[in-house]
Amino acid sequence: MTVVPDDHLMTLICDTCGDTVKATACVLPDAEVVWTLVSEQGWSxxxxxxxxxxxxxxxLLPLSDGGQAACGEHGPGGILGIDHLDDVTVVAAAGDVDLDSGDTLRTALRHAADMGGHVVVDLSRVHLIDSTGLGHLVRAHRDARDRGATLCLAAPSRFIRxxxxTMRLDGAFPIFDSREDALAQLSKAPALERPTAAAATATRS
Known part of the structure; x- marks a missing residue:
């Protein structure tokens, strides 16, 4: 999701660099149409x-053949792999996690939950994520918590952060700079014990 509604305001998030701007939303017949906001702020x-x-x-940056800025290429979302390491399952996603690819992520997260241990979602190769992808992560996080496990996010881009x-979800998940950092922190905790937010912060610093 690159436009985040908040009452009468909307926040635009740049898909390339992650910069944001907040402005008054113009009510249109279709709430998904935000062209007036985009054009008024000088965005494209x-x-x-x-x-x-x-x-x-x-x-102003040159475009690649795919029509995106050269510094941030995007593509269809998918799952690169699912690795089982002791009591941790690592789900590695890639591309754009959106409505079209959300079912793939949901299936992978469900499989990880069936394994019964902690879950690390490796986002290092994910470019974009919309409300569908966020919804799957939130539900998987709650499911993990209910069974006494932890779901961590590893290596999210500046845009995803x-x-x-913006969606007030950065405090909901332990977030680590890399897959290795997440696995290291989980290995220090007793089986199926959630790392504290302070520990996650210490790992990132």
């Missing part, structure tokens, strides 16, 4: 809330 991209959108700076912060 899709007239729809699902994007892509680029800030004025990134709009911005989306999590």
């Amino acid at each position: 991209g899709s007239p729809f809330a699902t994007g892509p959108h680029r800030c004025p700076h990134c709009s 911005t989306v999590l912060h």
